[in-house]
Amino acid sequence: MIVEFGHFALILALLVAVAQVVIPAIGAHLKDERMMRVADPAAVSQLFLIAIAFFALTHAYVTSDFSVLNVAENSHSTKPLIYKLAGVWGNHEGSMLLWVLILALFGAAVALFGNNLPLTLKARVLSVQASIAVAFLLFSLLTSNPFTRLDPAPPDGRGLNPILQDPALAFHPPFLYMGYVGFSIAFSFAIAALIEGRIDAAWARWVRPWTLAAWMFLTIGIAMGSWWAYYELGWGGWWFWDPVENASFMPWLAGTALLHSALVMEKREALKIWTVLLAILTFSLSLMGTFIVRSGVLTSVHSFAVDPARGVFILAILVLFTGGGLALFALRSKDMQAGGLFQPISREGSLVLNNLLLVTGAATVLVGTLYPMALEGLTGEKISVGPPFFNMTFGPLMIPLLVALPIGPMLAWKRGDFAGAMQRLAFAFGAALVALVAVFAAEYRGPWLAPFGIALGVYVMAGAIVEWANRVKFGSAKSDEIIRRARNLPRSAYGTLLAHFGIGMLVVGIVATSAYREEHIQAMKPGEQITVNGYDVTFVGLERARGPNYVEDIADFNVKRGGETVARLTPSKRLYDAPPQTTTESGILAAWRGDLYLVIGDPQPNGGYAVRAYFNPLVRFIWLGALIMFIGGGISLSDRRLRVGAPSRSRQPIAVPAE
Amino acid sequence: MTRKQKRGVLIGGGVATLCVALVLVLFALKDSIVFFHTPSDIVEKGVPPGQRIRLGGLVEHGSVVRGEGTTITFKVTDTLRDIPVTFTGVLPDLFKEGQGVVAEGMLDGEGRFKADSVLAKHDENYMPREVANALEAKGVKLGAGAHPGQVKAGMP
Numbered sequence: 001m002i003v004e005f006g007h008f009a010l011i012l013a014l015l016v017a018v019a020q021v022v023i024p025a026i027g028a029h030l031k032d033e034r035m036m037r038v039a040d041p042a043a044v045s046q047l048f049l050i051a052i053a054f055f056a057l058t059h060a061y062v063t064s065d066f067s068v069l070n071v072a073e074n075s076h077s078t079k080p081l082i083y084k085l086a087g088v089w090g091n092h093e094g095s096m097l098l099w100v101l102i103l104a105l106f107g108a109a110v111a112l113f114g115n116n117l118p119l120t121l122k123a124r125v126l127s128v129q130a131s132i133a134v135a136f137l138l139f140s141l142l143t144s145n146p147f148t149r150l151d152p153a154p155p156d157g158r159g160l161n162p163i164l165q166d167p168a169l170a171f172h173p174p175f176l177y178m179g180y181v182g183f184s185i186a187f188s189f190a191i192a193a194l195i196e197g198r199i200d201a202a203w204a205r206w207v208r209p210w211t212l213a214a215w216m217f218l219t220i221g222i223a224m225g226s227w228w229a230y231y232e233l234g235w236g237g238w239w240f241w242d243p244v245e246n247a248s249f250m251p252w253l254a255g256t257a258l259l260h261s262a263l264v265m266e267k268r269e270a271l272k273i274w275t276v277l278l279a280i281l282t283f284s285l286s287l288m289g290t291f292i293v294r295s296g297v298l299t300s301v302h303s304f305a306v307d308p309a310r311g312v313f314i315l316a317i318l319v320l321f322t323g324g325g326l327a328l329f330a331l332r333s334k335d336m337q338a339g340g341l342f343q344p345i346s347r348e349g350s351l352v353l354n355n356l357l358l359v360t361g362a363a364t365v366l367v368g369t370l371y372p373m374a375l376e377g378l379t380g381e382k383i384s385v386g387p388p389f390f391n392m393t394f395g396p397l398m399i400p401l402l403v404a405l406p407i408g409p410m411l412a413w414k415r416g417d418f419a420g421a422m423q424r425l426a427f428a429f430g431a432a433l434v435a436l437v438a439v440f441a442a443e444y445r446g447p448w449l450a451p452f453g454i455a456l457g458v459y460v461m462a463g464a465i466v467e468w469a470n471r472v473k474f475g476s477a478k479s480d481e482i483i484r485r486a487r488n489l490p491r492s493a494y495g496t497l498l499a500h501f502g503i504g505m506l507v508v509g510i511v512a513t514s515a516y517r518e519e520h521i522q523a524m525k526p527g528e529q530i531t532v533n534g535y536d537v538t539f540v541g542l543e544r545a546r547g548p549n550y551v552e553d554i555a556d557f558n559v560k561r562g563g564e565t566v567a568r569l570t571p572s573k574r575l576y577d578a579p580p581q582t583t584t585e586s587g588i589l590a591a592w593r594g595d596l597y598l599v600i601g602d603p604q605p606n607g608g609y610a611v612r613a614y615f616n617p618l619v620r621f622i623w624l625g626a627l628i629m630f631i632g633g634g635i636s637l638s639d640r641r642l643r644v645g646a647p648s649r650s651r652q653p654i655a656v657p658a659e
Numbered sequence: 660m661t662r663k664q665k666r667g668v669l670i671g672g673g674v675a676t677l678c679v680a681l682v683l684v685l686f687a688l689k690d691s692i693v694f695f696h697t698p699s700d701i702v703e704k705g706v707p708p709g710q711r712i713r714l715g716g717l718v719e720h721g722s723v724v725r726g727e728g729t730t731i732t733f734k735v736t737d738t739l740r741d742i743p744v745t746f747t748g749v750l751p752d753l754f755k756e757g758q759g760v761v762a763e764g765m766l767d768g769e770g771r772f773k774a775d776s777v778l779a780k781h782d783e784n785y786m787p788r789e790v791a792n793a794l795e796a797k798g799v800k801l802g803a804g805a806h807p808g809q810v811k812a813g814m815p
Contacts, residue, residue: 234752341665344672356673360680367684372692381694384713388691393683397676521748523728573752582752601749602725610729612749 003068006056007147010097013049013104014137016042020130024123028195036123043111043126046133047104054101057146058088067153070094070146076159076578078549086170087160092294092310093146095173099290100136102174102181106210107133110185117206124192125185132184135317143310159578162550168228172221176248179218180286183255185210187283190276191325194332199272204265207279209637211262215255216633222248223626234584234599236517236614238622241390246369247289253362254282257355264351268413270339271352277329278355284322285362291318297373346416350408357401364393402456402507405500406463410470428466432459446515453511460504464497495636502628509621513594518615525608533615535589535596536560537569542600542609550574552585555600555609559589571598595619693763698740701766708766714742714774715761723756735760735772746774 020042027035057070061084066072074091075084083090089098107129114122140146189207193199225245230238239245261275291297295311342348368385375381406428410421435458439451469475471493472485522530524539531537540556554572558565569587576583589596594617601610660668695713696706706712714735722734722741729748733756734741744762754760754777762774 234749341662341669343660343665344668352669353672356676360676364680364684368687371688383692383694385688385692389687392687392691393680396683397680521729584752599749601729605725610749 002056002059003065003147003149006053006059007145009049009052009056010137010141010147013046013053013100014134014141016046016049017130017133017137020046021127021134025127028120028123028127031120033119036119039123039126039130040111042130043104043107046130047101047108050097050101050104050137053147054088054097057094057097058085061085061088064157065153066155066157067150068146069148069150072150072154072157074160075157076549077156078577079160079165080548082167082170083160083165086164089173090160090164093140093144095177096136096140096144096294097146098173098177099181100133100140102177103129103133103136103184106182106185110188110210114206121189121192121196121203121206124195125188128188128191129184132188132321135320139310139313139317143313156578159549159576161579162574162576162581162583163232165576166228166232168224169232172224172228174221175217175224176221179214179216179221179255180248180251180289182210182214182217183251183258183279183283183286185214186258186279187321187325190279191328193276194328197332197335199276199336201266201269204262204275208259208262208266211255211258211279212633212637215252215259216630216637218248218252218255219626219633220630222252223623223630226626227623230619231586231588232583234586234612236519236586236597236599236612236616238513238619241368241385241387243369244293246365247292250362250365250369251282251285251289253358253365254278254285257358257362258282260351260354260358264348265339268340268342268348270342270348271355272339273333273336274355276333276336278359280322280325280329281359284318284325285366287314287318287321288366291315292369342413343415345411345418347408347411347413349416350404350411353404354401354408357397361394361397361401364397365390368393399456402460402503405460405503406467409467409496409500424470425463425466427469428459428462431462432456435459443516450511450515453515454508457504457507457509457511460507461501462504464501464504467500468497491639492636495632495634495639498632498635499629500632502625502632504625505621505628506625509618509625512618513616513622516617520611520613522611522613523604523606523608524611525606528608530611530613532596532613533594533617534561535566535615537596537598537613539609539611540568547574549578550576553600555587555598555611557587557598559596567596569596569598571600573600590620592620593617695761697737698735698742699737701742702740706766708768711763711765713761713763714744714772715759716741718754718756718758718760720756735762742770742772744772744774746777748777750777 020039023035023042024039027033027038057068059065060068060071061075062081064071064075064077064084066075070091070093074094075087079087087094089095107126110117110122110129111126114125117125186207189203189210193203222245225248226238229240230236258275258278261271261278264271265275291311291314295314297311368389372383372385375383406425407418407421410424411417432455436451436455439454443451468486468489471489472482474482477485518533520530520532524530526539526541529536529538536559538558538560540558542553542555545552545554552572552574554570557569557571559567559569567589569589571587572585574583574585575581584599587598594615597614597616599612601612603609693711693713695715696704697716698714700706701712701714716735716737719734719736719741722732724732726732730745731747731750732743732745734743736742744764746762746764761778762772763776763778764772764774766772
């Protein structure tokens with residue numbers, strides 16, 4: 001009954017969304033206030049209805065109602081509650097329901113908190129937002145209905161893929177979708193602006209918080225996925241340039257570019273048309289990601305051709321919104337007033353460089369992701385494009401970006417002082433040089449490029465610190481003056497500093513762990529010992545235990561360092577009941593300087609076990625860096641000048657000291 | 660700088676970056692992509708030893724031998740031909756006799772395949788895309804002796 005209720009609510013949500021597309025759009029055209037005001041309650045009730053549908057499906061999962069096809073196929077009665085909940089979005093139909101839920105959530109948030117928006121713009125934004133909802137609600141109802149019943153109901157379900165039964169992965173999709181789908185707001189604003197035919201700095205001020213929120217969640221979502229892959233897949237790797245990963249990484253790159261170009265637009269009224277285009281492209285890449293992951297084109301081009309309903313539907317949505325958006329852009333953008341130009345050496349100039357490199361980087365990732373599919377579709381030739389491709393193309397593009405990153409914020413708007421910026425960054429250059437020499441001295445046998453990579457990361461981190469020191473006049477002012485300045489520094493400035501610092505950490509972590517990882521693969525019998533980067537690891541023995549829904553072979557390792565026991569690690573292999581599948585659980589000893597990472601493999605004929613042991617230096621920096629970026633985004637978002645509901649103040653009368 | 664010059668720098672910078680990216684992509688596509696072959700392809704097309712390829716097929720029943728230390732040998736078959744593979748390391752969870760597999764590495768001079776990685780995928784239904792397509796093209800019935808789920812490759 002509750003299930004039918006949910007299904008019904010989803011259909012109602014579709015009808016509400018249709019109304020939300022049509023009525024406010026006509027209202028905005030006719031300048032009819034009453035019609036425009038329909039958008040707000042429509043957006044809120046759309047969210048309410050989809051939430052009911054989502055709740056109904058969740059209820060079916062929690063109560064293990066196997067008369068629902070979706071639950072029977074993806075859940076099992078013995079599964080722990082948290083994975084029953086996570087199971088709701090651990091499958092195609094449920095995850096599409098989560099998609100539309102988050103879409104509606106963002107739409108309702110604009111309706112509720114966008115009080116300072118001009119009425120017509122708001123009506124148009126919500127109308128466009130609802131048109132996306134209509135497309136995806138239709139998709140859900142017509143091709144991926146989560147509420148389909150099964151008769152007769154099976155006694156138990158088939159279970160959730162054990163590898164997905166993990167806390168990090170349980171929350172990875174919601175965060176990822178908050179990011180992906182959040183960019184829909186930027187898209188809706190862009191389309192609304194094109195329809196209005198008018199765009200100004202205020203537009204950027206409205207769009208930026210939404211983009212920032214989406215960016216934050218996408219950042220942490222990607223990081224969670226990477227972390228999960230690291231400890232759950234048992235390969236010690238954290239990024240594989242897998243198409244599924246690329247699908248989320250491309251919108252991240254474009255979204256990062258959008259954040260920065262919107263900044264130029266807000267402060268200088270420049271790059272207006274470009275920013276609108278970027279907003280369209282960013283969401284298009286999100287849709288492209290949804291297509292890649294959800295259409296089945298990845299697993300097999302063949303299966304895509306056999307059951308094309310879903311794939312073709314998403315492809316149609318992708319073409320409609322991307323093509324429609326770009327066509328509208330082509331038609332209307334020339335009527336828009338172009339923004340001002342600026343000197344190449346200036347804050348604007350550096351942000352243009354940022355945009356250029358990020359967007360080009362996203363394009364290379366796109367080529368690497370789509371090329372194998374296109375080639376197979378056209379010639380039947382099968383290839384794989386792996387990490388070497390991305391290291392050769394994406395990597396070199398990021399180097400100038402990272403070099404320019406600390407310099408940009410040091411340049412003034414309009415006309416920057418390059419020599420002065422260099423001078424102020426002396427400390428950062430010094431720190432990088434020290435790091436370079438130190439790494440070379442410690443690891444002179446390693447790849448010769450790696451110390452430069454680490455130095456680059458250190459330079460970015462130091463650059464963020466220098467910028468802070470510079471802004472609070474650290475070193476030149478008295479201490480109470482410094483404290484006063486540090487307090488007065490806007491939160492958005494702290495957000496930027498943290499995000500840039502996080503990028504530096506990320507780079508250090510990536511380079512260190514890629515270049516200096518230590519790997520041992522060995523057959524070990526109980527009592528035997530190996531040495532991994534100063535850790536003496538002894539295999540004590542192996543024990544079989546029973547978990548809630550699996551049998552587990554737990555290996556026991558005693559880890560000593562300098563003669564003292566520092567940890568006992570218990571990597572294991574699990575055999576799940578439903579579906580019967582083994583997973584590898586790693587044993588990790590985390591430390592600042594790096595992770596000791598143990599995995600057990602198959603039993604050997606002589607009673608031993610294959611053991612993989614890694615030392616991954618500074619690998620925590622990767623996720624810590626991403627976490628700091630996330631926090632930086634949050635702090636920036638809490639800045640009252642950026643706050644969505646904050647009244648827009650007139651230009652601040654504070655004179656900028658001439659430098 | 661005049662307005663024209665400023666615009667010139669912008670456009671020039673954009674074009675230059677795109678050109679660099681294009682050159683990088685073309686070079687990378689030439690050097691760093693890996694072709695996929697089935698055992699029959701290797702025999703028919705005469706893949707030279709030392710070239711990096713991906714070999715895909717089913718793990719032949721009864722062919723897995725765990726040797727000294729962590730070295731493992733097995734045969735990859737597309738039911739028409741088979742190629743012996745040696746691999747040193749820990750096999751992925753989903754590696755099983757009769758199941759689909761993709762190994763990356765190169766042939767030595769004697770027709771043996773030295774793999775440095777064996778593909779692991781985190782999906783019980785997962786039949787590596789290339790394997791499913793290649794086997795179907797050769798008329799092999801999928802799922803013989805394998806997990807029934809894998810026939811449904813591609814259905815999330």
